[in-house]
Amino acid sequence: MKLHREGYLIITIGILILIGIQILNLWLWTIVGLWWLFALLTIGVLVMAYLIIQFFRLPKRIFQGLDNEIISPADGKVVVIEEVDESEYFHDRRIQISIFMSPLNVHANFNPISGIVKYVKYHPGLFLVAWHPKSSTDNERSTFVVEHASGKEVLFRQIAGAVARRICYYIQPGDKVKAGEEYGFIKFGSRIDLLLPLNTKINVKIGDKVKGQLTKIGELD
Numbered sequence: 001m002k003l004h005r006e007g008y009l010i011i012t013i014g015i016l017i018l019i020g021i022q023i024l025n026l027w028l029w030t031i032v033g034l035w036w037l038f039a040l041l042t043i044g045v046l047v048m049a050y051l052i053i054q055f056f057r058l059p060k061r062i063f064q065g066l067d068n069e070i071i072s073p074a075d076g077k078v079v080v081i082e083e084v085d086e087s088e089y090f091h092d093r094r095i096q097i098s099i100f101m102s103p104l105n106v107h108a109n110f111n112p113i114s115g116i117v118k119y120v121k122y123h124p125g126l127f128l129v130a131w132h133p134k135s136s137t138d139n140e141r142s143t144f145v146v147e148h149a150s151g152k153e154v155l156f157r158q159i160a161g162a163v164a165r166r167i168c169y170y171i172q173p174g175d176k177v178k179a180g181e182e183y184g185f186i187k188f189g190s191r192i193d194l195l196l197p198l199n200t201k202i203n204v205k206i207g208d209k210v211k212g213q214l215t216k217i218g219e220l221d
Contacts, residue, residue, distance in 0.1 A: 003056050006168055006185045014052045018045045051103075058108055061213040063180025067149070068220045070200070071179055072210040073112045073156055074192045076101040081206055086195050089119055089145055089155055094195040095202065097217060099210060101190045109169075109184040110212045111146065112194060113154050113220070117175040119145035122167070142167050142184070146177060152220050155195035158186055180213045197221070 003011065022045050065071050080098035101107060122142045140160040147153045158167045169184035171177060194217065196202075201219040204210060210217070 002058050002060070003053065006056065006187065010187075011052055011056060015049065018049055021045055055103060055107065057106060059106060061180075061211075063110075063178075063213045065179060065216060066219075067114065069179070070112045070154060070194070070196065070217045070220065071110070072099065072212050072215040072217050073110050073183075073194065074099050074101055074107075074210075074212045075105040076192070076210060078204050078206055078208045078210060079191075080193075081202065081204070083198070084195075086155065088121075088143055090153075090195070093198055094155070095198060095200055097194040097196065097202070097204070099192045099194075101186065101192065106212065107186050107190070108182050108212065109158060109186065109192060111171075111177045111179055111181050111183050112156055112217065113146055113148055114177065114179045115146040115148040115154075117144065117171050117173050117177060118147045118153065119143065119155075120169070120171065120173050140167060142169050144169070144171065144183070148220060150220060152197055154197075154220075157193040157195070158184055159191040159193060160186065 021041065063071060076099040078097060079100045080096055082096055083093055084096045086092060086094040086096075120142070124140055142158045143155065144157070145153050145155045158169065160167055166187045167184065167190075168186070171183045177183065196218060197220070199221040201221065203216045203218050208215075
């Protein structure tokens with residue numbers, strides 16, 4: 001496992017702040033004699049350092065699925081599986097699968113399928129909680145469409161939440177991408193939507209916990 005590059009600056013600043021807190025904490029103990037406060041703050045500093053570092057972890061995983069398989073683009077929990085009207089790109093009915101990412105999940109995002117990037121668009125917006133029904137259309141988000149070798153297209157969307165306020169992505173229209181390769185990162189709690197053809201075979205259900213690069217979401221017919 002390694003640390004994601006998006007976390008280098010935040011981790012450095014966070015550790016410097018925590019060191020400053022611990023220096024003050026040491027003063028409280030040695031000068032003021034508040035040993036119990038020193039102990040509590042030390043535990044708090046260690047917990048915060050752990051949470052900051054683990055949030056930006058990037059485990060080493062190897063995608064081994066078949067060419068027509070749609071893999072999970074993120075770690076998290078499946079919170080929505082339903083037919084919806086997709087109004088940004090397809091303008092037709094699609095199966096929407098939404099994955100909620102808690103602050104404890106790995107927050108790197110991965111291509112759900114191999115193909116050519118046909119569409120990329122960033123949308124500024126609100127910061128509703130990620131599980132809110134309107135977060136898919138009203139929140140800050142980035143939308144991507146990849147065309148598979150079969151000619152079928154898969155849309156996936158990064159959605160910011162109430163805490164997540166920075167969406168990063170690294171792909172552009174015309175790029176050739178492979179399933180399981182990293183394409184982006186969302187900082188703190190957030191959500192990923194997949195919009196799939198209606199005849200897609202779905203392999204997950206609401207409540208399932210999924211892992212990016214490893215869990216099979218479905219199969220293109």
